[in-house]
Amino acid sequence: MKILMVTWEFPPHKVGGVASHCYDISRYLARAGNEVHILSFGNENRTEYQDGVTVHRVNCGTAPDIVSWVMVLNYKMQKKGIELCREEGFDVVHAHDWLSVPATVYLKKSFKVPMVLTLHSTEYGRSGIHSPLNKMINDIEWFGTYEANEVITVGKDFREEVKNLFSVPEEKLHYIPNGVDLERFRNVRDVRDEFSLDWEKIVLFVGRLCHQKGVEYLIEAMPETLREHPEAKFVIVGKGALDHYRKMVYRKGVDQKVYFTGYVSEEMLMNLYYSADVTVMPSVYEPSGIVAMESMAVRTPVVASYTGGLKETVVHEWCGLHTYPCDPQSIKWGITTAINDMTWNRWLGKNGKKRVEKNYNWDIISKWTYMVYRKAVGEY
């Protein structure tokens, strides 16, 4: 099958999890014998080849706001996409999130080619609908679900959210989880020495530093956690409102026990997952929760909010612990319980790895995605 995937981010351009998702799914689809093309943003207009996938990049200047920038980028992607569709003749076009909906709908309408849309999150869940900008993004998401022949959601709960929010017919909605490429963890090494003292236990947070990820609730939980477990060392990985959260940590008087790394390389991130004693995900909203899967892939148990995709990714007291969202007391309980008994901690980690190997591998996920494509083109 010839597939054109349209995504605003593709490695090395990475902002959220969409880039990694598209990188993995495209490689695995190509390995299975499909011809996969990616249409994405880049610093210059060019075509490159990555692991059997052809990547077409279009450059885009600046704009006064995010939606306008997305509109201009989509105009450029639409132009390139028309050229590609004429030359290549794709069987299916696949958009990821609202940021690539306009260009993909253009291609669908211009060439009458079936469209698949994967939603990784919604504006309603990320920020709520409080401003004309939020409303516009929400409208584009609705427009995408309306125009798409098939809609994929990355979480089971999230599937219901999308169904109810955009009134998507049941028969065109599919739940396909995110996955983990276990090959990426093959050469992991212990980097504990670089982030903590030898007697400390690493409590790892990975994600954008913003309200959605619940960073403030984790910080609220730090003083009490440290009273019970002075050996805890919080390592916070990610970009975002760094200064805001640094100040918050300082005000709580726990700055000596918190290490903000900012952005780290992919290799270092894998090493950190491996070296941590527990990964904490205090998210307020999390449709999928790829961080939990990556942590479990290297046998590190996860303390995660009982919300969205984390409800199904993490099995309570089997490969991690669930906590109440927005509840520092509950987060403290989760962290302390996970590091109290390291034998149990290792048992949770072992179960987590098994769970990832069985349920969240890209081989299976790419097959499920292929079945959705087949349904879209009417072969199913």
Next chain:
Amino acid sequence: MINHVLFLIERYDTESESFRYVHEVSKYLRSKGIESHLICFSDKAMEIDSGFLKVHTVPFLLHGDNFFNWMMLVNIEFVRKIRELLEVESFDLVNSVDWVTIPAGTAGAKLLDVPLVVTFNSIEHERGMDKMHSFVISDLEWDGANEANAVIVRKKSTSEAIKVFRLDPEKVFMIQKPEDVLKVYEKYMKVKA
């Protein structure tokens, strides 16, 4: 040989400068045996045949957070309509009017593999470049003008302002009379042939 021309303007407003341009040109084209179609936005879907111009209006349900973003989305509906018309019509040339129709104009011309003519009633440089979206609109105008086989401007000030785009002067025409518009069309049909 031109038989069918497709015009694109922002909205169905018979008083607007863009509509009057299409009205005049299509009336003249009819006298030469050429059929004209117009796609534009309206809050209702309508098919209006004035005898020399077939108007196809397309509604769009979403309300944008600003005019630029909204217009970019409306262009998707324009393309849908072009695709729908292609089932029963064929077009020899697309004439896009102002930046508001450039995304659908460039897409339509590529899709149909026909020449694109872009008409500017005015450009953002002339209007002052003082709005929030002036730069992205100007970029779009530049892109549309570069993609076009011919650019028509309708007044002296626009023909001066458009020099900022550094276009090939041979493809820019300052035209007021409909008969000269047809000459431009014919010139580019010959180039294509």
